[in-house]
């Protein structure tokens with residue numbers, strides 16, 4: 001729902017893209033912008049795309065074959081790490097680090113939300129996506 005990199009840029013030759021880019025003039029170089037954030041909000045491709053439903057990605061879910069890793073071939077619905085020959089080479093490291101970082105935070109600290117906590121997922125309007133209103137939490141080191 002919130003890919004940190006909002007777009008991927010690609011140089012294409014109109015001839016090579018014939019049939020894909022409708023109306024592209026022949027013999028020209030084009031720059032195509034893939035709007036990675038918007039792809040995940042496409043209601044023609046996703047059921048209720050604005051609902052946070054991680055279970056979509058479980059076996060049998062509507063997004064079973066979709067995902068960031070290159071072995072998952074389907075990229076028309078989701079490509080947070082890009083696609084094709086410029087696919088992000090850091091995907092393995094990024095996924096590993098995200099999981100181990102999150103696991104370490106849960107393992108090391110006891111987390112509580114402030115009583116007036118509001119989760120507002122509005123994005124800050126910048127190139128890299130971050131939260132406009134950061135989450136707040138109280139942490140106590142686990143003994």
Ligand code: HEM
Pocket residue numbers: 003004005007008009079080081082083084085086087088089090091093094
């Ligand atoms: C959550 C973390 C990350 C996200 C969402 C992400 C996303 C992306 C995206 C969208 C692209 C453009 C792909 C395209 O143009 O088709 C890219 C390219 C790239 N990423 Fe990442 N990335 C992440 C982490 C990393 C890490 C950890 C590294 C290195 C250790 C890395 C290294 C690169 C490099 C070198 C490219 C350029 C590849 C090329 O142009 O051939 N990324 N990444």
